[in-house]
Amino acid sequence: DGGITQSPKYLFRKEGQNVTLSCEQNLNHDAMYWYRQDPGQGLRLIYYSQIVNDFQKGDIAEGYSVSREKKESFPLTVTSAQKNPTAFYLCASSNRVSYNEQFFGPGTRLTVL
Amino acid sequence: QKEVEQDPGPLSVPEGAIVSLNCTYSNSAFQYFMWYRQYSRKGPELLMYTYSSGNKEDGRFTAQVDKSSKYISLFIRDSQPSDSATYLCAMSALDTGRRALTFGSGTRLQVQP
Numbered sequence: 001d002g003g004i005t006q007s008p009k010y011l012f013r014k015e016g017q018n019v020t021l022s023c024e025q026n027l028n029h030d031a032m033y034w035y036r037q038d039p040g041q042g043l044r045l046i047y048y049s050q051i052v053n054d055f056q057k058g059d060i061a062e063g064y065s066v067s068r069e070k071k072e073s074f075p076l077t078v079t080s081a082q083k084n085p086t087a088f089y090l091c092a093s094s095n096r097v098s099y100n101e102q103f104f105g106p107g108t109r110l111t112v113l
Numbered sequence: 114q115k116e117v118e119q120d121p122g123p124l125s126v127p128e129g130a131i132v133s134l135n136c137t138y139s140n141s142a143f144q145y146f147m148w149y150r151q152y153s154r155k156g157p158e159l160l161m162y163t164y165s166s167g168n169k170e171d172g173r174f175t176a177q178v179d180k181s182s183k184y185i186s187l188f189i190r191d192s193q194p195s196d197s198a199t200y201l202c203a204m205s206a207l208d209t210g211r212r213a214l215t216f217g218s219g220t221r222l223q224v225q226p
Contacts, residue, residue, distance in 0.1 A: 004156075006156075033213060035216075040121060040218055041218055042117075042119070042201060042216040042217055042218035042219055043157075043201070043203075043214075043216040044216075045213045045214075048213050058213060088154075090156055090157070092156075099205075099213070100145045100147060100162060100203075100205055100214065101147075101159055101162060102159070102214065103159070104149075104156030104157050104158065105156050106155055106156050107154070107155065107156050109154070
């Protein structure tokens with residue numbers, strides 16, 4: 001089955017620790033995205049990548065980092081510099097041309113203890 | 114002021130009712146309009162995708178765009194309990210180099226059996 005997988009589903013982190021969220025897709029999509037979802041605020045874009053070895057900051061990139069070494073993978077690192085990291089993180093992918101049709105993974109819920 | 118406004122609800126309707134979900138926006142450059150459905154603790158899934166003004170129908174779902182009023186709607190006919198979810202509108206402009214969507218905060222819909 002083609003799709004997007006995110007792991008882990010739930011993640012707990014102590015303050016001051018970096019943590020990496022995994023996102024893998026087998027849809028052969030060029031573009032991948034990371035969003036953050038907080039209650040009552042919808043989805044906000046953290047980073048996106050249109051092609052391997054290239055990525056751009058979104059609206060709320062501070063305290064996050066990404067890499068795109070493979071087409072299938074777009075991991076997100078939440079660093080200790082992120083002031084309020086507790087949230088639901090969603091990864092998405094799309095065809096590079098039809099970027100409006102984004103397909104989402106199941107999400108990772110990160111809780112900072 | 115947010116670029117995209119959406120009433121958070123919850124909107125509670127009886128089974129079989131016609132549901133109307135709406136978003137307003139401020140950016141006149143938006144040309145592409147999407148509706149996503151998100152079940153609790155899951156990733157969003159694309160329901161409808163329209164370009165510019167007009168209507169689009171798919172089964173029980175109709176998407177309507179009024180660019181002159183900066184107002185979009187999603188109608189659900191013969192609503193079912195399985196339609197209970199959060200509905201997110203999303204928008205984007207013609208290719209500006211920023212290949213990403215702007216989301217509303219979502220409306221929670223409850224269809225009572």
